[in-house]
Amino acid sequence: MKRNLMFTIFLLFNSTTLWALDQHIKILPVYTSTAGSGTQVMKIMGAPRLL
Amino acid sequence: MVPANVSSPVPLNISLSGDVIQQYEQAEGAQALIDLRNSNGADLVIAFTSNVIGDCGMAPNEYWINSTIPTVLLANAQGLDLRGKDDSYIALVDVGCSVDVTAHELGHLFGAGHVMAPGESRPYLFDDSHADAQFFNIPPPINILVNYRTIVSDTEAECAN
Numbered sequence: 001m002k003r004n005l006m007f008t009i010f011l012l013f014n015s016t017t018l019w020a021l022d023q024h025i026k027i028l029p030v031y032t033s034t035a036g037s038g039t040q041v042m043k044i045m046g047a048p049r050l051l
Numbered sequence: 052m053v054p055a056n057v058s059s060p061v062p063l064n065i066s067l068s069g070d071v072i073q074q075y076e077q078a079e080g081a082q083a084l085i086d087l088r089n090s091n092g093a094d095l096v097i098a099f100t101s102n103v104i105g106d107c108g109m110a111p112n113e114y115w116i117n118s119t120i121p122t123v124l125l126a127n128a129q130g131l132d133l134r135g136k137d138d139s140y141i142a143l144v145d146v147g148c149s150v151d152v153t154a155h156e157l158g159h160l161f162g163a164g165h166v167m168a169p170g171e172s173r174p175y176l177f178d179d180s181h182a183d184a185q186f187f188n189i190p191p192p193i194n195i196l197v198n199y200r201t202i203v204s205d206t207e208a209e210c211a212n
Contacts, residue, residue, distance in 0.1 A: 026056045027157070028093035030063040030084065032100045035146050 058091060063098060067143075071106035075143045088140065095160050096141045097153060107148035110159035111139045 065081050067074040078084055078098040088096050114135050124132045142156035 024056045025094045026058065026092060027095045027097065028058045028088060028091045029060040029097045029099060030087055031060050031146075032063050032078070032098060033066040034068065035099045035101045 058093070060099070061087060061091075063087065067098075067100045068102075070104040071109045071143065071145075074100055074103055075109045075141075078143055079138060079141055084141070094140065095157070097156065098141060098143050099146050100143060101146050103143070103145040103147075106145070108142065108144045108152045108156045110142040110156045111135065112159065112164070114139060114162060 063078075063081070063084055065077070065083055067077045069077070078100070084096065084098065087093070114132075125134060126132055140160065142153075142160055144153050144156055
């Protein structure tokens with residue numbers, strides 16, 4: 001009985017650990033030299049496409 | 052839902068030029084970007100640029116989950132599909148476009164393909180690719196149509212057609 005309880009706790013700990021590995025996705029925004037240029041032109045709605 | 056940790060924007064000291072594919076390839080091949088990704092331990096990178104000729108953003112499409120061409124998970128011994136580890140982490144966004152472009156491209160980086168209008172044959176390009184998802188919740192002839200939009204839909208008509 002005690003062994004089963006310990007095994008259950010072990011499994012729970014392991015699954016929690018594995019889940020924790022996937023808890024966060026890190027997103028890094030970078031801006032190029034071009035993005036800061038003063039020549040930026042707002043695009044006309046309807047024309048640009050998303051790929 | 053997986054929480055995302057978004058870092059503060061950092062400068063990428065390169066200039067990009069040309070159309071969306073050219074700028075994407077320039078960014079993807081830049082050692083400076085690879086170094087930033089590694090030094091920050093980033094899972095995904097959004098490269099903000101401007102003056103992209105014609106388009107607003109781009110993300111790699113090799114492994115998109117698509118409504119008509121289902122992508123199959125090809126797991127390795129650890130159960131992970133790492134085919135895109137070297138080239139499917141970066142998206143390019145033109146800062147001159149609508150703010151939801153970033154969310155759209157992030158959707159692609161998470162594996163989402165474009166939503167396709169019913170009856171269209173092309174899987175994910177251009178005019179048929181950003182339609183509302185449509186579901187008939189009652190079979191014909193009643194035809195009650197339920198529309199909803201996803202982040203890979205055309206949310207503000209910013210896409211062609």
